[in-house]
Amino acid sequence: MALVEVRNVHKSFQRDSQVIEVFENLTLDIAAGSFTALMGPSGSGKSTFLNLLAGLDRPTSGTITVAGAAVNTMSPSALAKWRARHIGFVFQSYNLLPVLTAAQNVELPLLLAPLSKKERAERVRIALGVVGLEDRMVHYPRQLSGGQEQRVAIARAIVSDPTLTLLDEPTGQLDKKSAQEVLTLLQRLNDEFHKTIIVVTHDAHAAEKAKQVLHLDKGVLAA
C-alpha cells in the first residue's frame, strides 16, 4: 500500500464569475521512503497539490489518503492534530518566526507533542545537528544566511519525525551554493533517514536529486 494515495482528485477555484480548473481526475501513488520531485510551469497546480496533501486545502472531489488517513474528510481541528503528527512543511521563503531563535523555531512542532522540555531540547539539538547548524541554535533568523534559514526550516519540518515531508520550492530563493547544500541535505534525509519527501520545484537540477520526477502541466501528471 502506498503512503500517499490520490484518487480521482478534482480541484477548481472560483475567481469572480470564472471557474479555474486546476486538476481533473488526478490519480497518483507515492511510496513510503521515496523522494519525489514535482515539476511544472507556474500555475500548473504544483503548490495546490502540496497544499492538498498537507490538508491545508480541500479537493473539490476525489480522495486523498496519507498513511491511511482520509485527509479530505477530516474536520479542521482533526486536521490540525493530524498535520502536527504526520506533516513536515518547508516553504519557499523559509517562513521562520523572526522573533524566535533557530532552536525555538525548530522546537515549535514539538510543543504539540507530549514531550518534556528536556526531550524537546534534545530533539532540537539533533535536528539542528542533522542540518549542520548545531552551533547556530541561539541565532535569530536575521543573523542567518538564506541557506541557513532554509536549513533551519528543514530542521523544523523533520524534528517531529513526520510521516511525510513536503517542500515548496525550497531552493527558489537561494544562491547556487546554498541551493546545492539544501538539496544534498534532502538527499541525505532520504538516503540515511528514509524520510519520504515530496519537493515542488522549477529547478531541473534540484529535480535530479530526486528518485522520482513527476511533471504536472495543465492539471495532468506525467512521469
Added chain:
Amino acid sequence: MKIPLVYNLRSIAHRPVSTAMTALGLALVVAVFVAMLALAGGFRATLARTGSPDNVVVLRRGATSEMESGVPRESARLIAADPRIASGADARPLVSPEVFVVINIPRAVGEGVNNVVARGVNDEAFAVRNIHLVAGRKFASGRSEIILGKKIVPRFAHTAIGDTLRFANRDWIVVGHFAAAGSALESEIWGENEQFMPVFRGEVFQSVIFRLRDPAAFDEVKRALEGDQRLQVQAQRESAFYAGQSTVLTRILTFLAIMITSVMAVGAVFGAVNTMYAAVSSRTPEIAVLLTLGFAPRSVLASFLSESVAIALLGGVAGGLLALPINGIVTSTTNWNSFSEVAFAFRVTPGLLVGGVIFAVVMGLVGGFFPAWRAARLQVVQALR
C-alpha cells in the same frame, strides 16, 4: 499546547513605538479611573473615619442630618442620664450635646467665602471624638474662643492662633488647632456649645453624641431612646451616620468615574484594536506557519489575545504608576448633607491599583478579541500566497 508566550512578548518588543502608544492610551484611562475612584475613596474614607462604632448620634426623629435636627436642652439632659453611657477619667458621662451650624468664612487664596461647619461642643466632646490639640489650647468656657480643625488652617484666612474670625455678629479668637485622625472633623470650627447656642439657633442642640459603655448594647440603647415618647429622637451608630453621609457623593463620583473612563476606554480599546489588527496583518505569514505546523485556531486566538493582554498589562501598570503620586494630595468638596466643605486626601489603595490593572486587562481582551479572531480564522492557503 499553547504557542509560547515568548513569541508574543518578543513580537511586542519588536514594535516598540506602536506598543508604547497603545499602552500609553490604556495607561491614561487607567490613571483617570484610579484617580477618580481615589477621590471617591478618599472622601468615603474621611467620613467613615469620622464615625466610631462605639459612639451614638442622637438626632430629632425624622432628621436626615444634623442640619435639620433639633434636640431640646431637656431631652439632651435625659439622654445624658442614661446609665449605658461610658464615663470618662473624671467619672463624668462621655456625652456631648452639640450645636451644629454652617457658616461661611473667607478663603485663604482668592476672593470669596466657603461654607464650613461650626460645632458647639462641651469638654467631653474631646474624649468622645478622640480629638487632640496640635497647637494652642482649648477654648475657655464662657469666652468667644474657637479652635480649628487642622485642614481648615491652610485653606481659609485668619486661621492662625491669635487671629480673629468674625461670624454670627461676633468676633471669635482662634486659640488652638486640632487633629481628628484625618476625619471630616478636621474641617470644622469648634467652640463651646453654650457660646454658640444663643448666637445661632436658640435654645436647642442639633445632636447629642455619646460613647457607649458596651458597644454591643447599641440595639438596646436605640430601642430605649426611640421608645421614649418624651424624647422624639432617633439613634444611630456614629460610624453608620457618617458612612450614610458619604453615600450620595461617593455614588456620584463613582458614577462619574465609570462614565468618564468608559468614554475614554472606548478610545483606548480602538487603539488596541488598531494595533492588534496591524500586528495580525503584518504577521499573516507567521500565523499561516503556526497553523501549518498544526497549532489549532484556538491556540492562535489565545496567543494574540495574550499579546493584547500583555500590552494592556503594561498600560495598566503604567496607569497605576501615573496615578500613584496623587495619593495623599488634599482636596476638598462639599458634603451634600451639610453643604459645608470637607477636606480629604486622594486615597490610592492597593485594591484600586489592582482594579485599574484588571480594567486594563479587560480593555486589552476586548480590543484584542476581533483581531485575534481574524488571525485564528485565517485561510492558510491564501495567507501563504
